[in-house]
Structures are given as structure tokens and as C-alpha cells.
Amino acid sequence: xxPGVWNDINEKMRRYNGLKVYRDGLRVxxxxxxxxxxxxxxxxxxxxxxxxHYSLRNMIGxxxxxxxxNSNLKDKAGREGFIDNKASKAFRDIIELLLxxxxxxxxxxxxxxxRGTFTKPLEEDYQQRKAALDLKEQKAKDKxxxxxxxxxxAPKVIELLTQTKLYLSEVESLEKNSENILKLQKxxxxxxxxxxxxxxxxxxxxxxxxxxxxxxxxxSNLAFIxxxxxxxxxxxxxxxxxxxxxxxxxxxxxxxxxxxKYIQDQLRAWKVEARGILSKEQQRIDALIxxxxxxxxxxxxxxxxxxxxNRMSLAKCLELLDRKREEIQFENEQIFSPYLSTLSSxxxxxxxxxxxxxxxxxADEMREEIDRLNSxxxxxxxxxxxxxxxxxxxxxxxxxxxxxxxxIKDKSTTENLVRTYRALNEKLKFxxxxxxxxxAERDWISGHEIKDYIEEFYGNSINDINLEFSSKxxxxxxxxxxxxxxxxxINLINNSKYWVKQKDNNAQQILLDIVNDKVVISDDGxxxxxxxxxxxxxxxxxxxxxxxxxVGLHLCRSNLAAAGHTIEYAKAPEYQLLNGANFVINxxxxxxxx
Numbered sequence: 001x002x003p004g005v006w007n008d009i010n011e012k013m014r015r016y017n018g019l020k021v022y023r024d025g026l027r028v029x030x031x032x033x034x035x036x037x038x039x040x041x042x043x044x045x046x047x048x049x050x051x052x053h054y055s056l057r058n059m060i061g062x063x064x065x066x067x068x069x070n071s072n073l074k075d076k077a078g079r080e081g082f083i084d085n086k087a088s089k090a091f092r093d094i095i096e097l098l099l100x101x102x103x104x105x106x107x108x109x110x111x112x113x114x115r116g117t118f119t120k121p122l123e124e125d126y127q128q129r130k131a132a133l134d135l136k137e138q139k140a141k142d143k144x145x146x147x148x149x150x151x152x153x154a155p156k157v158i159e160l161l162t163q164t165k166l167y168l169s170e171v172e173s174l175e176k177n178s179e180n181i182l183k184l185q186k187x188x189x190x191x192x193x194x195x196x197x198x199x200x201x202x203x204x205x206x207x208x209x210x211x212x213x214x215x216x217x218x219x220s221n222l223a224f225i226x227x228x229x230x231x232x233x234x235x236x237x238x239x240x241x242x243x244x245x246x247x248x249x250x251x252x253x254x255x256x257x258x259x260x261k262y263i264q265d266q267l268r269a270w271k272v273e274a275r276g277i278l279s280k281e282q283q284r285i286d287a288l289i290x291x292x293x294x295x296x297x298x299x300x301x302x303x304x305x306x307x308x309x310n311r312m313s314l315a316k317c318l319e320l321l322d323r324k325r326e327e328i329q330f331e332n333e334q335i336f337s338p339y340l341s342t343l344s345s346x347x348x349x350x351x352x353x354x355x356x357x358x359x360x361x362x363a364d365e366m367r368e369e370i371d372r373l374n375s376x377x378x379x380x381x382x383x384x385x386x387x388x389x390x391x392x393x394x395x396x397x398x399x400x401x402x403x404x405x406x407x408i409k410d411k412s413t414t415e416n417l418v419r420t421y422r423a424l425n426e427k428l429k430f431x432x433x434x435x436x437x438x439x440a441e442r443d444w445i446s447g448h449e450i451k452d453y454i455e456e457f458y459g460n461s462i463n464d465i466n467l468e469f470s471s472k473x474x475x476x477x478x479x480x481x482x483x484x485x486x487x488x489x490i491n492l493i494n495n496s497k498y499w500v501k502q503k504d505n506n507a508q509q510i511l512l513d514i515v516n517d518k519v520v521i522s523d524d525g526x527x528x529x530x531x532x533x534x535x536x537x538x539x540x541x542x543x544x545x546x547x548x549x550x551v552g553l554h555l556c557r558s559n560l561a562a563a564g565h566t567i568e569y570a571k572a573p574e575y576q577l578l579n580g581a582n583f584v585i586n587x588x589x590x591x592x593x594x
Contacts, residue, residue, distance in 0.1 A: 028082070167191065168232065487559065488555075499580060522576070522583075
């Protein structure tokens, strides 16, 4: 819904919700209050929300009775409800059965009509929302881990930087012999091993403030350490080659042993950590399986008791047992199928974390691109809308200029005025999107004013069309802004004006009338194809061969919705006054003269 319409309906739900009872037009209390559940609407819903569709908070209902035809429903002494007799019990049973049957047939879990058409879209929507939630949780987890690692590792990198600088000074003051070189190479290996324990990966795409400064400093220090180690190792290796030690094979083997120890130490640490995680995960899965094993019995056992006590038929019990099994199986599949798929991917050595980071990064990048495209599209829509509105303003201005030039005798002044207007009109075509400031004034707008404005706007250009305003329409009074209401009628008349001329052998008639307190704008043009009705108010949708932008009806709905009014294409026969297009406007807060 448009925001204005939704707010209006939401407010009505808040004020009028509940199932109320009226007798001879007077409210019977306390039925319909939140604190009174005479028809046990909330009681049924609390037991089974999937089957009991109705809720007092989200329903507006009324039961209309008369004393003449319901004489056995008698008021209590304080007029607070009905006396508890056979009639009141029968009355309550009828309403309860009606609500239960309608819910079961059309809306409840077992419904095959309305609910069935929504099941698949709801499941798809659930999957999308779950994926979005998982992505959000993963991003929050990654962000928290990054922040914690940055706070912890940044000081450690500075300490390692100090050790590296001391190591570099030792290399520069090195006494060239193979024993010293081997010692320095071992120090370099120790520093390199420490780097592995303080590396931060998968940083967020955007960092701000102190966090960005700290991360840049961390990366700069780490890069200096790594480059220093690489350069000194190259230097030490060349020095060792130049000295030509007596047992080069033995020295190479010692280096191999040191490097293998670094790798083994790291693998041993990962093994301990992995086993700890797997052990906890095994315990969690065992507990979850145990819980799921008992779930079906816990839910289904009461049905057996209902059958044994003859409170439920066997057929109904078997149906419920199968339905609960399907529900639980679906729930279990949602839990374990992705889990097993993840384990299978791990078995194939697929880097799920890397894929997740890549997907998140790609999604963020695409989202930013979509935001930019949306901004660009909004800019284009704004320009198109302004162009549409300026077209009508231009016509108004030209009419006013014609009147002014007839009254001013100094032709040079009028010529200058017209020339200036035309130059301004040309510039407006290339203006950036505009935003008008200031609050427009609201006032009562009569049907006569709307008629006069339309006739003055179109002037002689509509003389060949039979434009009629019913006497009921002329009594209309709407409280709103003229700048909001007048363009709506101009757009609708303009559409009708175009389409009545596209049909042969018609009266070329446009009628404005009132039906059921709603304004109807009707014409005898070509009408709207049934397949196009759903798209009528969509931006840029048009069927005009020439001169159509597809903006007018979208603007009509948006303008009206801003004040809580609505517009729709008429489908009900009572609103189809002529054989062409029929639009119905439901103004909020109208009155009629006389």
C-alpha cells in the first residue's frame, strides 16, 4: 500500500478492532473489547494459530441484531451483555462455528484455497529472509572478530617491529662467519613464526575514524617486518654461499629441520583447536538429535488421548499425525540439510569461509551499485515528473499571458514579457531536479471550483468533447491543497480526452459524477484491457502511441495517497457509468452542499 493509505488503515485498525455486537443500531457492551473474548477468538488462536486465523487485534467485525427478530436475547440488568440463556448460547455457538469454518476453509493451515496460493511464496520469502539474516549475522561476527583482532594484534606488531629493528642492527654489525649467520637465520625464522599468529585477514570494505588509522598502521608495520625479513634472508643466504662452509649439505639439512619444526608446531596448534571445536559440535549435535527424537511424540501423543476418550475421530487423528510428521520433517530438513552440505564441502576441502567472505564482499559491492543505480533512476524519475508538471504549468502561463497582453497597451513591454517567459521555459527543460519548500495551504475545494478550473485550463481545446459534471458532483467539497487535487483531475481528463478520440462512432463523452460518496471520472473511449489494470498506476506504464510518458496516473495515486485519499480503476458495475475507462476516487473527509 501507499504509506498514506497504510497509515489510514492502521489507525482504523487501532481504533475499531474487535468483533462488536449491535442491536437496533446500539452497541452491546462489553462484546468486542480487548478484555472480553465472548466468542473465544483469542482462546482458539492461542491454542493453534496456524488453524485459528482470526484475532481480535487484527479484525474489524460487527454483528447486527434487532430486538424484533432476536427477542430471546435479553440484556442483563446493567445492560452489560446478554443474560446467559439458551438463546445467548446458541448465538455464541453460531458465531464461533462460522469463524472456525471460514478459517478452516479459506485461511487455516489445512486450507486448499486462499492459503494454498500463498504457501510457496511464503516459503521463498522465508528462505530469502533467513539468508539475509544469516548474512547479517555473519557480517556482524566477522566485524566483531576483526575489531577484537585489531585491538589485540596492533600492539603485538609494534613489539615485533622493535624486535625486527634490533635484528636488523645485528645483521648490519654481523661478524661474517657461518655460525653467526645460522643464528641470525634462526632469529628470522622465529620472527616469521610470530607473524603467523598475529595476521589479520578479511578486513571490512569500509573502515572509519580511529579504526582505519589503526589498521593502516598495523598493515604498514607488518609489511616493513615482512620485507625486512625477506631482504635479510636473501643477504644472509648469499653471505653463507660466499663463505663456502665445509659441510653445506649439513647446514641445508639443519635449515630444513627448523622450517619443518615451524610447520609442525603450527599444525599441532590447529589440531588441538580443531579437536576442541569438533568435540563441542559433536556434543551439540547429539543433544539436538535427542531433542528432535522426542519432539514428535511430545506433540502427537495428546491426539491419541483424544481418540481414546472419543473426543476425536480416528480419521481426524490420523490426518493430524501425518500433518505433524510433515511439519517436523520440513523443520528438521531446514536444520540438517545445510549442515550436511557444509560438512560435505569441508570434506572436499572447499574454503567455505573464503566463499562467505567473497560473497559478502560481492553482495556489499552490488548493493552499493544498486544504490547508485537507484539514485540515478530516482533522478531520472524526478526530471520526468517535473517535465510532466511543467507541461501543465506552461499551458496555464500561456493563458495568463494572453489575458495580460490584451490589457497592456505598451506592446514592447508585453513582447519583452513573452520573450522572457519563453527563455525561462527553455531553461527549465535543462534544470536539475527541483524541491519546492514551504507548506501549502489547505482549504475546502468545491465541485464548482474543480469544474471552473478544468474548463479554464482546457479552454477551446475541449469544445469537441462532451464534458459533463453531474449536479451531485457540483455539491462536492474536499478539504485539501488545490495544488494536489487540481492536477489529479487534469491528468485524468487529459487521459480521457486522448482515448475518447481513439474510438470510432462514440459520443466522445467524459462524465464526472458521484456514486456511493465516491467521485467517478468516466469516459466512452477505448477503455482499459483487463491485463493492463494491474499496471495502470505503475511509473512509466503507458499505452499511448504518442505523447504518453506513463507518469500521470502514478502521480495521481501518489498525490492522493499523501493525504489519505485513494484512486482505483472501477471494476464494480455500479461505478462503470460509461463504456470506456472509469476511475474511482475515494476522498477522505468530504461533505456535500445541500
